Amino acid sequence: MTKGEQIDLRGVSVYPGALGPDEQAVLVERVREIARAAPMFHPETRWGKQMSVKMTSAGRFGWVSDRRGYRYERAHPSGVDWPPIPAEILAIWEKFAPGMRAPECCLVNYYGEGARMGLHQDRDEADFSQPVVSVSLGDDGLFRVGNIERGGKTESIWLHSGDVVVIGGAARLVHHGVDRIRFGSSALLKGGGRINLTLRVVT
Ligand SMILES: O=C(O)CCC(=O)C(=O)O
């Protein structure tokens, strides 16, 4: 795992190619293990609209969304505990968020063909001094970064498998989202698609 090149996108740090092919393959295996313990589900929004990504989590808390709104929960919707965050994923946090508190949630998003994530802020956490670290695996994703306030200019970058993104410091509350993926652009995931791991301190 290397930090290597760093790109600054409106205060968000992007580390292209931070994880090599072998590391990526191990992470996919860990994600499969997480999904065996806590199966992926299609969350609904408060308004009853199904999100296009599928998700699950590892850690003390998982992020869920349903008709009651979105929030962190101590258990998967089925009632089982979220599995622990695997050591290889914790090591990425330690590398890219040195000296920070330990992450309490690893959200796993799966983007199939046509999936996207609208511009939003990550602000369901209690301590905004702690960064968000995210890892891209599989197909390319067009990542858009805006401002802390709604609206205004945005800039986009294609994220590739093995890239790490850190949303922290003055940029911790910037709006961001994924406009689209290039389905089938990577051979990492059989059947295609993009996995994003998002590590956060929740409390
Ligand atoms: O998929 C990504 O790269 C971003 C995911 C994200 O912003 C989130 O889960 O809050």
Ligand SMILES: [Mn+2]
């Ligand atoms: Mn986010």
